[in-house]
Amino acid sequence: MGTVLIVDGSDVCRAPIMEFALQKQFAGEGPLAEQTVISRGLETPGQNLICDLAAGRLGASMRAATFSVSHRSRSLTVEDAEQADLILTAERVHRSAVVRTSPIARGRTFTLKEALVLTSVLTDEVRTGRSPRPTSLVETVALLDEVRGSIPLIEPPMHTSVFHRDRALPSADPLALVDGHEDAALHRHATDEAYQVALTLGSRLVDLTEDHVARIGSTPNDWWWRQHA
Template identity: 25%
Template sequence: MYVVSPSTPRSAGAHMLPTLYNVRFSLSYLPSLRPRRVCHHPERSDSCVTSPPIATTRKPLFTILVACTANICRSPLAAFSLEQRLRPAGPDGLFAVTSAGTRARPGDRICPCVGEELASDHAGRRYAHGHTSRRVTEAMIEAADLILLPDFENRTRIALLDPVARHRSFTLREADRLLASLAAEGLPPLRDVVPVMHAIRSRAAMSAGSRRWLQLRRPSDGLDILDGHNLGSRRHRRTVRDVGLTSSSIAARLEESALVDRV
């Protein structure tokens, strides 16, 4: 406890003044306590006005990450198909779609087969010309509301990067069948559609395995769209076609779910 003796009042006051001055000086220059002012005419003080708060970038309501192995064939095509269908449904930034690869080499160009598939459309040609592969990051996974993969192998890789993401990760065919099942009963609002899909996930597996009742079933039976690069040109074209059709079907269901939110 500091005690000021009557014999030394001036020295005690002199000792405290610098401390008080420093506190007042530091408070006066805290950015959070001083409004930002903009002067159009520095020579006139009445022309200074307080600027409005800087607007922050709003996160889209629903973010979709599509990931395959190399990010040159299945995932970029699926992302393009989703984006083309969902863009009219979300002019205010309702949807955001991106793609990446679990084992991608950054900078690789899109595969020629997908380039041919997109060549008939101006937007498709521009997309194919501008696309370069990139690798999946944990930040991409964390930001995604829905993660779509062409096969269970890549779904497992996503789960290894972020175990929590398995509740938001589906193969393309799995998501398509689950959304079709929900549509028959009435799609939930967009904010609830992924949790509901996860809750009824077994329906897709049962539907896919029903045609193989005489054989040993695996969870991935009927739910994978395999990489066609090593399966011949005919199978490759079939892969590209399946990815495009399945992605467009998913986009249509998500568009319907988004409309439920607005009712």
């Protein structure tokens, strides 16, 4: 049994969505079924409810309703970071904050989108025999950290003038999930993207440890198939 820690700014929107989606993908009898998934915020006083739009994005199932009414935001602690086997953040600034909180967590900390890219790379490595197939989350995370050093780092665009300060800018970083609370359309996009990316990552992590690597990446809608299976 291990722990996956999700971190964003306030733990009321992106982080709980990611938490719920990963819990959903890990559920069952697979090798990751016993993983605990929790979420934390960097800028929250704690005990805040999940935002209405995020709650609606989780669906109308009893599981979603129970999660929504029971979720309360919690602040990240050093113990949270040090004890987690995998840490996923919404943005790079959150990733940096986690590492400042616990430097020893660096090799276990990724943005959600970064982890998705690296999982795809690791899948190819396993498929071709260049990397061993991981049998646990701990092994998977260690391999993801190794793969991270073998591919070019995707840099966000630089802010070179005041004309770059537009509402679309946060989504320009390919490894970040935009917050979007300042704009209704961006907020809807943020909740949709957080849910779908987390579902896809969860599916690929499960399939990777279950040795179903031949199927991973066969369709861009992996998240849809597991969601409706």
